[in-house]
Amino acid sequence: MFDKDMLKSIxxxxxxxxxxxxxSDVIRSYVEPFADEVYNDTLGNLIAVKKGTSGKKVMLSAHMDxxxxxVVDIDEKGFLRVSNVGGVNPVVSVAREVKFENGTHGVTYFExxxxxxxxxxxxxxxVDIGATTREEAEAKVQIGDVAVYVTNFVEMGxxxxxxxxxxxxxxxxVVEAFRTMQNVHDVYAVFTVQEEVGLRGAGAAAYAIEPDLNISLDVTGTGDTPKCGRMSVKLGAGATVKVMDSSVIVPPVVRAFLAEAADEKNIRWQPEVLRAGGTDTGAVQRARGGILSGCISIPTxxxxxxxxxxxxxxYEAAVQLVCAAVAKQELPHR
Ligand SMILES: [Zn+2]
Structure with a gap:
């Protein structure tokens, strides 16, 4: 059983x-009791360390953002004009409730x-925040403030x-794995920043940590909904082991390592090729002189x-696969 309250609060x-x-503060509260060390780096990446005995380092990475x-402008009637932070689809952003960091809520519409x-x-x-003038809007929201969708947590079986x-x-x-794993290697669980705007946090963290292996965890697309693009990944068929996305081609030795870890523990997994979209996997791979980097995805x-x-x-398969990987004595190598 997964920790639903933890998932909901994150x-x-x-x-x-x-x-x-x-x-970062929410995640820190969950990992701190299980970590030897927890810190934020200069960019804001949250890093939780759990020591092992092998002298090798495994980095786990998942992005927080x-x-x-x-907000790029506020008009004289108090409407906020906006631009995207990351890959926002304007069509699915129409007629949504949104909220700002200071608790201001609004609704979106279009011309x-x-x-x-x-x-x-x-x-x-x-964005309409209920203001009738620019001054009224500016009392609640400033240029550069960022709104996110207000959404529900819907359970469907x-x-x-x-x-x-x-x-x-x-x-x-990653938190769930960090709490229960029996790691032989030092594990650096890195909760990264600014992935959605170009994988900006992960590379810096990897440079500093210099891991022997990185395993990123992210979501990936599926090919199992009506008339969608062709893709083999399905919901409910297990965690994926990434082969390629637009940021990375995962080295075959890393894929084989993850597949073997899964098979040894009878964990359900599926191979993944994502046509478009990158992950921290690629940024870590290119850090320093190159780092062995792979990715486990949760089909979404x-x-x-x-x-x-x-x-x-x-999700549970992904947690088990992380635990299996960090418990393996032999890490992949060139
Ligand atoms: Zn992502």
Missing amino acids: LAAYGPSGREQTV QIGLI TEKHGAKDATMPELF SRVSSGALDDRIACAA RYIHSPVETADMGD
């Missing part, structure tokens, strides 16, 4: 890219003069739906929407 924390401190809408919502673009989007499953569900999986439908949906059986 999901609920406000944390668009560049503003991850609240998420979520996508958001940043309806020219076309319907299906053609809405980011410059046509606006073994499946859950929420905003920010990308990548908080993987942060929760409707990524970057307020109703991201995953299967908790896949």
Whole structure:
């Protein structure tokens, strides 16, 4: 059984890219009792260390940040004009409730003069926070403030739906593994910043830690919904072992290591090729003189929407696979 309260509190924390401190504080409260050391680095990455005995270092990484809408201008009637922080789809951002870090809530809509919502673009989007003048709006929200979707935690049998499953569900999986793992290597659990705007936190953390192996955990797309693009990954068929995404080609030795770890413990897994979208896996791979880097993903439908949906059986498989990997004596090597 997974720790639902922990998952829900990590999901609920406000944390668009560049503003991850609240998420970091929540995660810290869960990992601190199990860690030998916990610290934030200069960029804000949260790093929890659990010592092993082999003298080798394994980095686990999952990003804390979520996508958001940043205020670029406020008009004379008090409407906020916004731009995207990360990969925000304007069409799924119409008619949403959003919230700012200071607790201000608003709703989104779009300029309806020219076309319907299906053609809405980011410059046509606006946020209504109930203000009637610029001054009234400015009393609540400043230029540069970032709004995130307000979403529910929906339980549907073994499946859950929420905003920010990308990548908080993987942060929760790393926490869950960190609490129970029997690691032979030093484990550096890194909760990274600014992944959604170009994998900015993970590379710096990897440079400082210099791990023998990195395993990133993220969500990945699926090919199991009506008339979607072809992809072999399915919800409920296990955690994935990544082969490739647009940031990385995982070295075959790392894939084989993860697949073997899964098979030895009868953990369900599926291979993953993600057509578009990158992960911290790639940023870590390119740090220093190159670092062996792989990725375990949790299959997720409707990524970057307020109703991201995953299967908790896949989540549990990801937790078990992390535990299996950090308990293996022999790490992959060139
Ligand atoms: Zn992600």
